[in-house]
Amino acid sequence: MSALLKNFEQIWAQLRSQRTSRANHLEDITLKGLRGIRDLRVPFSFPVTVLAGANGCGKSTVLFALACAYEQREAHARRFSPTALFPDFRPSRSTRPNQPGDERHAAEVAFSYVHENQPLRLRWGRTKDKWNRSFFGMKRGQQPNREVYLRTLASLSNPSELRSVLQLAQRKFEVEEIDASNIAFAQRILSFRYSRLSLMTQKLKSVLFAERGEEEVPIQAKYSEFHMSAGERAVLRLSISISKMQDALVLIDEVEASLHPYIQQLLMLELQRLALRNKLQIVVTTHSPVILETVPPEARVFLERSSDNVVRKEAYRDVIQKALYGRSQNTLSLLCEDEEAEMLVRGILDDLGPRIDWHQSDIEVGRDTGKEQFVAHLETLGRFRKLHDVVFVLDGDGRHLEAQLEARATKMGQNCRLVFLPGSEPPEQWLWTLLSKQAEKYGPELGLTADALRQKLVDFNNLYASAADKPTAIAKNKLSSLALDCSRSVPEMFRLAGRIEASQGKGDIYDVMNRLQEYINAWRSGA
DSSP: OOHHHHHHHHHHHHHHHHHTTOSOEEEEEEEESBTTBSSEEEEOOSSEEEEEESTTSSHHHHHHHHTTSSBOSSTTSOOOOHHHHSOOOOOOTTTOTTOOOOOOOOEEEEEEEEETTEEEEEEEEEOSSOEEEEOTTOTTOOOOBOOEEEEOTGGGOOGGGOGGGGGGGGSOOEEEEOOGGGGHHHHTTSSSOEEEEEEEEETTEEEEEEEEOOTTOOSOEEEEGGGSOHHHHHHHHHHHHHTTOOSOEEEESSTTTTOOHHHHHHHHHHHHHHHHHHTOEEEEEEOOHHHHTTSOGGGEEEEEEOSSOEEEEOOOOHHHHHHHHOSOSSOEEEEESSHHHHHHHHHHHHHHHHHHTOOTTTEEEEEOSOGGGHHHHHHHHHHTTOGGGEEEEEOGGGGGGHHHHHHHHHHTTOOOEEEEOSSSSOHHHHHHHHHHHTHHHHHHHTTSOHHHHHHHHHHHHHHTTTOOSOHHHHHHHHHHHHHHHTTOOHHHHHHHHHHHHHTTSSSHHHHHHHHHHHHHHHHHHTO
């Protein structure tokens, strides 16, 4: 395990522990009738949340709506409201009767909080005329106070696009020296050190000015942010804005913009450390697989747009996440139901790999939440035109899904690559039967004679004969007991079976191997 991964896992554990003791926390948001979202609820179960999804899936809409959750603590702070963040174009019908304008529908943004250790709910509702607040019948309800920081790409535009800023040099301006503690966050991310930072301000405009010198270069470099890289400027501006914030809500749109993948990791590590130290709640949007992997699964929120709504998907496991957000466009994904099926496929590839010159970087083998989610996964992958790069591997008892999966793929104008593992029963029962029939072959592989393996199978059959559990659970328990008795794990036994059966040149697993080889060759050829 890398040192960076250890740091992430340590901070995740600390944030999980702190989460329950926080006096202030936004629990969830619900949006209705807003920007094509009919009804969407997004919970926040971890202090740092990453919103992901395709362009147009509603990530920024959720982020902007979150900014409306609180009244700002400071009187001079920017006020966020649905009126300002979700404006409409409303032409004057009297002067331009045929000019197009936005249709305005009833909409709702609702929040559930823990505020000062007390539960609280707030609703922003829009009629045709304006937005109003209500508190779900609570008398004398008040919007809670909390500092809110919202950073978008628009608020970090390249200074060269803001020509009027240049006029600061000819006007009266104020110079604010930036304390070192305000950029400690940035210094842990950026690769060079600053001897001085200052902010030149005039009304609402500002320019950041830096002085830095490397140890090998005695002459200091002095430059404004006109000469900074986009990544350096973004990190410095963010550091100045949030380093001293306490118990605040921090919202960042497209957090990875202009940043190298390794810097993205460091940024997310420092954001989570800051969240722990200063009790911040942070929500960011991203398209980056690097960002997604810097937070635990419960902190990943995937949004997907349908024809009339936006829905929240359960956090994807690695194989689906990499198929949708993977770094490589040249990877075939094999999606299995569970770990046992995954290891059986890996065993098949152990034998097949050398014959087809297979490299681990070519094929991603993984599992997800079971066959019930396969139809939803197919639809998501199909929207991204990704079905060509995925093979769906179902257990033998999942054949009833074949027609449904193929019909959905055909409707999207794509092909569905399906493989079914042997038998019509759960994989554990299939393997148990295989061991019973071929004890001579598998006994020595498990460190036993054939007769000793047969006797163990008989003993465990007798032991579980009177069990009142479901047949599936009984099969799993018997195989688990046998594996433990042979000093193996159940996944190890499935991989062993996959490798041995694939090498036989006949049988059910050999047929599965041939189907996999057919799909791999077709994928390699682009067919």
